[in-house]
Amino acid sequence: MDHFLSLADLTLDELRGLLKLAVELKEEWKAGGNHPVLKGKTLGLLFQKPSLRTRVSFEMGMIHLGGHALYLSPFEIQLGQRESVADVARVLSRYVDGIMARVFSHADILELAQYADVPIINGLSDYNHPCQGLADLLTIVEQKGWDLAGRKLTFIGDGNNVATSLLFGAALLGMDFTIAGPRGYEMPPGVWALAQRFAAVSGSHLAATYDPHEAVSSADVIYTDVWASMGQEEEAEERQRIFAPYQVNETLAAEAKPDVIVMHCLPAHRGQEITDGICDGPHSVLWDQAENRTHAQKAILVQLLAG
Numbered sequence: 001m002d003h004f005l006s007l008a009d010l011t012l013d014e015l016r017g018l019l020k021l022a023v024e025l026k027e028e029w030k031a032g033g034n035h036p037v038l039k040g041k042t043l044g045l046l047f048q049k050p051s052l053r054t055r056v057s058f059e060m061g062m063i064h065l066g067g068h069a070l071y072l073s074p075f076e077i078q079l080g081q082r083e084s085v086a087d088v089a090r091v092l093s094r095y096v097d098g099i100m101a102r103v104f105s106h107a108d109i110l111e112l113a114q115y116a117d118v119p120i121i122n123g124l125s126d127y128n129h130p131c132q133g134l135a136d137l138l139t140i141v142e143q144k145g146w147d148l149a150g151r152k153l154t155f156i157g158d159g160n161n162v163a164t165s166l167l168f169g170a171a172l173l174g175m176d177f178t179i180a181g182p183r184g185y186e187m188p189p190g191v192w193a194l195a196q197r198f199a200a201v202s203g204s205h206l207a208a209t210y211d212p213h214e215a216v217s218s219a220d221v222i223y224t225d226v227w228a229s230m231g232q233e234e235e236a237e238e239r240q241r242i243f244a245p246y247q248v249n250e251t252l253a254a255e256a257k258p259d260v261i262v263m264h265c266l267p268a269h270r271g272q273e274i275t276d277g278i279c280d281g282p283h284s285v286l287w288d289q290a291e292n293r294t295h296a297q298k299a300i301l302v303q304l305l306a307g
């Protein structure tokens with residue numbers, strides 16, 4: 001693994017290896033242990049968009065591993081505006097040992113990876129959010145065990161970057177995946193086609209519907225995300241109207257399995273895609289997900305930067 005750009009780049013063994021390492025690192029940290037394998041290493045955190053979880057979990061992860069993180073704000077670097085993406089990659093490679101980047105266009109992540117001499121970690125693009133996906137799979141494994149065959153993950157809402165990483169992860173691990181959202185907001189056909197290739201090997205059943213009730217029936221996991229992602233703020237009002245039938249609320253969750261867990265990558269727009277009752281209710285694993293960002297990303301950092 002040279003970079004961490006998409007869960008779709010991983011073999012099943014690599015994905016399971018990262019999850020197992022994340023479990024070990026979490027247990028070790030909970031027991032008060034240190035794992036300072038990145039002593040003397042620095043990770044650059046390059047942001048084009050705001051963040052709470054991604055920034056803090058990467059900074060804390062580097063601290064746990066004995067290294068340092070350097071926050072580079074959207075205003076400072078102005079990726080591709082003040083300086084070309086390729087030149088930013090070349091220059092940062094002379095200063096830091098790895099770069100985590102959150103960008104608008106996935107093409108910029110690919111360009112960073114092309115021109116950097118150090119590993120690139122995708123901290124969210126318009127295409128996918130693999131760090132979130134890995135943390136979410138860790139949370140699902142904690143809640144439902146390692147054998148995910150026949151388990152059903154239902155995503156309600158926009159066929160967006162978060163849905164894409166979840167779809168890849170589920171299809172690789174052999175978990176069933178169903179998405180329900182409004183017409184016009186389906187997952188990109190290329191994403192679906194790639195996931196179908198993984199599913200043909202793993203045995204996952206992948207489905208898409210416009211009916212949220214059909215989608216949550218017998219679900220083990222319900223997942224939702226904001227209706228308008230960062231960069232789509234101008235569409236937010238129109239999307240609120242279009243996505244209204246796709247709110248994850250108590251009525252919808254009651255149609256899933258009784259022990260269903262509800263997930264959201266956060267930040268949540270409470271009262272829109274998810275209700276307070278669900279966020280703060282017995283099915284919610286939202287805060288585990290947020291915590292697991294640190295543990296999952298530590299596994300990625302150890303794989304890419306140690307040694």
Ligand code: CP
Nearest residue numbers: 051052053054265266
């Ligand atoms: N889930 C997530 O990536 O959160 P931030 O946007 O706060 O980093």
Ligand code: NVA
Nearest residue numbers: 160162229230265266
């Ligand atoms: N889909 C959301 C995820 C935020 C973590 C966005 O891209 O804004």
